[in-house]
Each structure stands twice: as structure tokens, then as C-alpha cells.
Amino acid sequence: MSEALAKIQRQIQWNRLIAVVEEQAQTMIRTAFSTTVREAGDLSAGIFDLQGRMLAQAVTGTPGHVNSMMESVGHFLAKFPAETMQPGDHYITNDPWLGTGHLHDLTVVTPAFRKGRIVGLFANTAHIIDIGGLGMGPEGRSVFEEGLYIPIVKCFDRGAPNETFFDFLRAGSRTPVELEGDVYSLCACNDAGARRLVEMLDEFDMDSLDPLAEFIFDSSLAATLEEIRKLPQGTYRAEIRSDGYEAPVTLQAAMTVEEARIVVDYAGTSGLSTRGINVPPAYCRAYACFGIKCVVAPEIPNNWASLSPFQMQIPEGCILNAPRPYPVSVRHVVGQLLPDLMMGCLHQAVPGRVxxxxxxxxxxxxxxxxxxxxxxxxxxxxxxxxxxxxxxxxxxxxxxxxxxxxxxxxxxxxxxxxxxxxxxxxxxxxxxxxxxxxxxxxxxxxxxxxxxxxxxxxxxxxxxxxxxxxxxxxxxxxxxxxxxxxxxxxxxxxxxxxxxxxxxxxxxxxxxxxxxxxxxxxxxxxxxxxxxxxxxxxxxxxxxxxxxxxxxxx
Known part of the structure; x- marks a missing residue:
């Protein structure tokens, strides 16, 4: 096959991959119990290689979910290596520091198998109505007050539900039917993605996703670096204020544009709160990267490689770097201001795009x-x-x-x-x-x-x-x-x-x-x-x- 024809085929495979993950997301929307998922689309869905690197995300979903979920799959693999996974396994957590920032988000990871061999991982996240505790709000003084804390565990083992897990899950929520139904929905949507992926691999006679992953990562990184090089280099500063809880919160950023990366330093940002407006660092990175990408490289696919040049320096003790067990239930109240903060910096460099x-x-x-x-x-x-x-x-x-x-x-x-x-x-x-x-x-x-x-x-x-x-x-x-x-x-x-x-x-x-x-x-x-x-x-x-x-x- 000629090099030109190979590139055309890779592009077709990329388009198919987007269709796979979008069907994954739409399956969740059609089967979800929580109105937050089926009506609002507060979710994310994506496909990952066996190293935990995100290849593609569904069009449907939120940056806070998908960009922080991008980090979470690596945590799943650290506990359950890919070589130990079996067909029908599903893994779950709502750990705010290993998932997407608060207990109300469930993240499920599922392996995909072809001819008895693991070929990829599907992950998704969804915001559920209730996880027990004080309920979604800022009143908690630690994450332990905010709801049922689920470590990374198997919720399905070779297709069989983990009944002990589901017993704990139902007992810990005000809406047990909806919560259990949502877990089944999340697993079903990953299964749908896995089935479509196998069909795609069969059609193109592909034994592995690795060649396609290399094409996606190399193309995305090169395109992102090209866009960064178009920016005027320098350091740009901005500030934004939030109402906070006990006192107003100030978010400060110094964004340094270099030849091959953009680095954001949050020195000067307010310290931690005693209430649940704190932001875990993965959620900070998720929305900050999104704000940068909207301006710098909006047309480039969102994946592990295209996000890698955007780097964050978040000081310890800062409200954007909450450690366990600080309360984080409504981390979005502060975290969703970060794109405005990023645009405040970029307005000084490319004002016509902000x-x-x-x-x-x-x-x-x-x-x-x-x-x-x-x-x-x-x-x-x-x-x-x-x-x-x-x-x-x-x-x-x-x-x-x-x-x-x-x-x-x-x-x-x-x-x-x-x-x-x-x-x-x-x-x-x-x-x-x-x-x-x-x-x-x-x-x-x-x-x-x-x-x-x-x-x-x-x-x-x-x-x-x-x-x-x-x-x-x-x-x-x-x-x-x-x-x-x-x-x-x-x-x-x-x-x-x-x-x-x-x-x-x-x-x-x-x-x-x-x-x-x-x-x-x-x-x-x-x-x-x-x-x-x-x-x-x-x-x-x-x-x-x-x-x-x-x-x-x-």
C-alpha cells in the first residue's frame, strides 16, 4: 500500500473511531436513569490504548469530565493491569482524585477484546443524582461527609455483577434505583463501544490499535505545536474573582507561551476552603486546558497528544490543588471559571480570538x-x-x-x-x-x-x-x-x-x-x-x- 493510500485509510479509520465513541455516548444517554445524563448530557465517553492514553472522545460530553477522565484510566491500570483484565470485566470509581473531581461522578472502565486478546479500553463518566451523604452542595467539611466513596473496584467480574458492591451502592443513596440503573447504563455504553470497535478492527483486518494510535498522536501533536508556534512568545497574566464561600476567592494565572509548550502558573491564587468549593488538580487541568485549546487549537482533535503541550504548575495549598480529604462536592463553581481566566491571559496575545x-x-x-x-x-x-x-x-x-x-x-x-x-x-x-x-x-x-x-x-x-x-x-x-x-x-x-x-x-x-x-x-x-x-x-x-x-x- 502506498504512503498516500495508507494516510487516507488512517483518516477513514479515525472517522470510524469517532463514530464508535459517539455511539458509546448515545447508548448511555438512551439508557441512563438520571435526568442529568439523559436530558443534560453531563457525561463523557472515550477510547484509550493499553497505556491509558486517550485516542478519541465522543462529541457529546463536557470538558471537565473528558479531560479529567483522560488522567483517570491510568489510575485504573495501576490497580488492575491490562494483562489481568478479562472479557466482561467492568471497573468503577467515584474517587475525586482518581476520577473527575467529585463523588457525584461515576467513572467506568471496560476492556475490549478481539479473538481473545485485549485491544483497547473504553471509559466513561456520568454525573448521577445522589450518592448519599449531605447531597450535592458545599456544606461538607471533608469528602467523607459528601457521600459514598467508591475506590477503584470491579462492579462486574467476567459479566457477573458484584452483588456486594451493589448492596453497598443501594444502601448508600436516597435514589437507589436510579443509581444502580446508571451503573448498568455506564457498563452498557462501554460494551456498545467495544462491539463497534471489534467490528471496525475486523473490517480493516487490524490486530491492534497501536498503528492508528501512533497516527492520531503524531498528527495531533504536530498540529498543536504548529499552532503554538504562531503565538507571540512571552508571559501573560490575568486574575478573576469568585464569590467563594467563607470569603471571596481570587484566581491568578501567569501563562508563559514557549516554542513547544504553554505553561500556566497559578501562584497567588487563594488558599483552600473549609467547604466543598475546592478543586482537585485534575479538574483544574481539565478546564484550564479546555480554555487554552478553544483559543489556540480549536480544530485539532482532543486527545492525549494534543493536550500534552499544555502544562500546569498548581501550588500546594491552593484552592485549585485540593488534597484528600478536603471537600470538593461543588468544585465546578470555581473550576468552570478557569477558561475565562485562560482567555484573560490569551487576550493579551491574540485578542481577536478571545x-x-x-x-x-x-x-x-x-x-x-x-x-x-x-x-x-x-x-x-x-x-x-x-x-x-x-x-x-x-x-x-x-x-x-x-x-x-x-x-x-x-x-x-x-x-x-x-x-x-x-x-x-x-x-x-x-x-x-x-x-x-x-x-x-x-x-x-x-x-x-x-x-x-x-x-x-x-x-x-x-x-x-x-x-x-x-x-x-x-x-x-x-x-x-x-x-x-x-x-x-x-x-x-x-x-x-x-x-x-x-x-x-x-x-x-x-x-x-x-x-x-x-x-x-x-x-x-x-x-x-x-x-x-x-x-x-x-x-x-x-x-x-x-x-x-x-x-x-x-
Missing amino acids: NAEGSSALWNPPLRGGAQVSGQAAEVEDFEIITFNSGGTGARPGKDGLDGIAFPSGVRTMPVEATENVAPVIFWRKELRPDSAGAGRTRGGFGQVMEIGAKGDAEFAVNAIFDRVANPPKGREGGGEGAAGWVGLNDDNGTPLRTKGFQVIPKGRRLLLKLPGGGGMGDPASRDPALVKRDVADGLISKQAARELYGVEV
């Missing part, structure tokens, strides 16, 4: 009700649910930001009907929030207004995990800030609630959320007046804001 700051961290209220909140006075059945929602994204250099869209996590907004179908809650309002977008030549995306109650306006509770309230998203190049978020009750006084922590919504009241908007890009006075008038006509910008922010009379 967005303004957005709402960034998801607004995903965990809701709980029934006897576990109200005791014998409960008026609704026990429930535990979480719903994913987002504010606006930051303005882009040539386009407005996106409204109510999750960036950087990439999860879908959950339909209210799906949540109302599985829990006794009612979403009385879910609409775009006028005047929440940061003004600019291109404006930010709009946040949302949400009003949530229990059926019959019964008492229920929220475990608040919100940010961007005291520190709204900033604009760039003269663009305005996005509107700050707000959390409170729907009463006449507009009673505010804490942005983080477990709080009871009293009978007769509802939870009111005002999600932040994205920052603007450029001088608002340079915005096309026709676009301003369009937003006023659509009810997104008030006439007063049009006049005061843009100088446009409507």
Missing part, C-alpha cells in the same frame, strides 16, 4: 423535599433532584454572546417538563432576563429568570451552589459587565438567600433565581443601532438601557 467573560459556572440548583426536609409535616413525597441551567456567555469578537447556554461545560439546559415529571416541583417561570447582557460592540448573552416551587407551594429546600453574584462577568476592550446573579424568595420584599449552602424555602414561597448575563466586547457606542433597536423590539433591552448604554433612541 471571548468576554461569561456566567461560566452552571446554575444547577439541587432541590430536596418531603420528610427529609419537613419531617412529619411534609406535604409532598421525598424527592432529590437537580436541574441544569445557565446564564449568558461572553460576547465574541465578531458575534454576540449566547443566551442561557452552558459554556464552558457544554451541558444542555434541562427541559422543565423532564424535571417536573420525576419530582413534585413546578417551574412557574423560565424566561430570558432583560437588560442582563453586558453592553458592547458585540453584547453578551442574556441570563434567565427562574421561579421554582414545590407542588401546592409546599416547603422544600435548595442546596445553593451559585456564583457570579458578587463578581459579575467582565467585558473586554471597553465592553460592559454582564448583570450579576441573584438568589432569593419570590416575596414582596425580595428576600435574598445565601448563594451557597442548604436553605429551606418556606411553605407558600418559591425560589427565585436571576442568572447572570455575559460581558460585552468593545465600545457600546460602536454597536450597530439597528441591532440595538432589534433587541428593544424583542423585549431584551429596555428603551432606557438603549439610550444610556448605546446612545440609541427608540
Whole structure:
């Protein structure tokens, strides 16, 4: 076979591999019990070589999951070497330091066999509704309070379920049926990927993935290094602030662009928290790498090789380098600000390729009700649910930001009907929030207004995990800030609630959320007046804001 024909065949095989892992992810979505997976797509799926290096990831999934899962397969292999694995084996953990950052994420690794020989590994991660403990929220003072801690163990041994494991799993959760069902779903999706991989290997008469892996890694690394060499070398610094829990949190980064790598040093970042907003280092690397890659090499496939030039120096004692057993349940509240921080650095090097700051961290209220909140006075059945929602994204250099869209996590907004179908809650309002977008030549995306109650306006509770309230998203190049978020009750006084922590919504009241908007890009006075008038006509910008922010009379 000629070299040119071989390259064409490798490209075809690469495309097939993407189809394999996407079917892997879609199988999970179709079979999952948790609404977080089947409705929001809060998951990752990928294929790895026998050294634990990620070859390809599914299109469906989140950077926080897939980029930290990329590290986790190596931990599985350290405990269960590839040569000891058998067909039908499935391995699982939710260890935040060996998986994807908190106990609510289950990671499953499964070997794929062809003709009795192991040829690859499939891995996936999914966010589940409940893992026991205090529930998803920042209140824990150690990881041991945050839920059931699963070390790397076999959940299936040669196709047979580990009944002892499943006994512990069911006993440790408020939603045992959903949790057990999700584990079966994760194993099924890896099996689907393994079957498709074997079909692909048979079709191309391949005994090993190694030649294809070498092609993928060499091509991806070379392309990434080529993009890095286009950047002006130097050190660029940025800072961003989070609302924090006990006190505000400052994230600092010094990004050094060299000829063949980009190194980020987080010296100066705030220290560890006593509550669950701490970030395990793998999760820090996951979102920081994603933020860099979005700007530097967005078209290059995401795999072990293309991420390897992005290196992190995270000081010990820093909130981005939480050690065991620090609480980490809502590590996303801080971790999802990292792409904005990376873009703050890169804006100094390639300003035309960077967005303004957005709402960034998801607004995903965990809701709980029934006897576990109200005791014998409960008026609704026990429930535990979480719903994913987002504010606006930051303005882009040539386009407005996106409204109510999750960036950087990439999860879908959950339909209210799906949540109302599985829990006794009612979403009385879910609409775009006028005047929440940061003004600019291109404006930010709009946040949302949400009003949530229990059926019959019964008492229920929220475990608040919100940010961007005291520190709204900033604009760039003269663009305005996005509107700050707000959390409170729907009463006449507009009673505010804490942005983080477990709080009871009293009978007769509802939870009111005002999600932040994205920052603007450029001088608002340079915005096309026709676009301003369009937003006023659509009810997104008030006439007063049009006049005061843009100088446009409507």
C-alpha cells in the first residue's frame, strides 16, 4: 500500500473511531436513569490504548469530565493491569482524585477484546443524582461527609455483577434505583463501544490499535505545536474573582507561551476552603486546558497528544490543588471559571480570538423535599433532584454572546417538563432576563429568570451552589459587565438567600433565581443601532438601557 493510500485509510479509520465513541455516548444517554445524563448530557465517553492514553472522545460530553477522565484510566491500570483484565470485566470509581473531581461522578472502565486478546479500553463518566451523604452542595467539611466513596473496584467480574458492591451502592443513596440503573447504563455504553470497535478492527483486518494510535498522536501533536508556534512568545497574566464561600476567592494565572509548550502558573491564587468549593488538580487541568485549546487549537482533535503541550504548575495549598480529604462536592463553581481566566491571559496575545467573560459556572440548583426536609409535616413525597441551567456567555469578537447556554461545560439546559415529571416541583417561570447582557460592540448573552416551587407551594429546600453574584462577568476592550446573579424568595420584599449552602424555602414561597448575563466586547457606542433597536423590539433591552448604554433612541 502506498504512503498516500495508507494516510487516507488512517483518516477513514479515525472517522470510524469517532463514530464508535459517539455511539458509546448515545447508548448511555438512551439508557441512563438520571435526568442529568439523559436530558443534560453531563457525561463523557472515550477510547484509550493499553497505556491509558486517550485516542478519541465522543462529541457529546463536557470538558471537565473528558479531560479529567483522560488522567483517570491510568489510575485504573495501576490497580488492575491490562494483562489481568478479562472479557466482561467492568471497573468503577467515584474517587475525586482518581476520577473527575467529585463523588457525584461515576467513572467506568471496560476492556475490549478481539479473538481473545485485549485491544483497547473504553471509559466513561456520568454525573448521577445522589450518592448519599449531605447531597450535592458545599456544606461538607471533608469528602467523607459528601457521600459514598467508591475506590477503584470491579462492579462486574467476567459479566457477573458484584452483588456486594451493589448492596453497598443501594444502601448508600436516597435514589437507589436510579443509581444502580446508571451503573448498568455506564457498563452498557462501554460494551456498545467495544462491539463497534471489534467490528471496525475486523473490517480493516487490524490486530491492534497501536498503528492508528501512533497516527492520531503524531498528527495531533504536530498540529498543536504548529499552532503554538504562531503565538507571540512571552508571559501573560490575568486574575478573576469568585464569590467563594467563607470569603471571596481570587484566581491568578501567569501563562508563559514557549516554542513547544504553554505553561500556566497559578501562584497567588487563594488558599483552600473549609467547604466543598475546592478543586482537585485534575479538574483544574481539565478546564484550564479546555480554555487554552478553544483559543489556540480549536480544530485539532482532543486527545492525549494534543493536550500534552499544555502544562500546569498548581501550588500546594491552593484552592485549585485540593488534597484528600478536603471537600470538593461543588468544585465546578470555581473550576468552570478557569477558561475565562485562560482567555484573560490569551487576550493579551491574540485578542481577536478571545471571548468576554461569561456566567461560566452552571446554575444547577439541587432541590430536596418531603420528610427529609419537613419531617412529619411534609406535604409532598421525598424527592432529590437537580436541574441544569445557565446564564449568558461572553460576547465574541465578531458575534454576540449566547443566551442561557452552558459554556464552558457544554451541558444542555434541562427541559422543565423532564424535571417536573420525576419530582413534585413546578417551574412557574423560565424566561430570558432583560437588560442582563453586558453592553458592547458585540453584547453578551442574556441570563434567565427562574421561579421554582414545590407542588401546592409546599416547603422544600435548595442546596445553593451559585456564583457570579458578587463578581459579575467582565467585558473586554471597553465592553460592559454582564448583570450579576441573584438568589432569593419570590416575596414582596425580595428576600435574598445565601448563594451557597442548604436553605429551606418556606411553605407558600418559591425560589427565585436571576442568572447572570455575559460581558460585552468593545465600545457600546460602536454597536450597530439597528441591532440595538432589534433587541428593544424583542423585549431584551429596555428603551432606557438603549439610550444610556448605546446612545440609541427608540
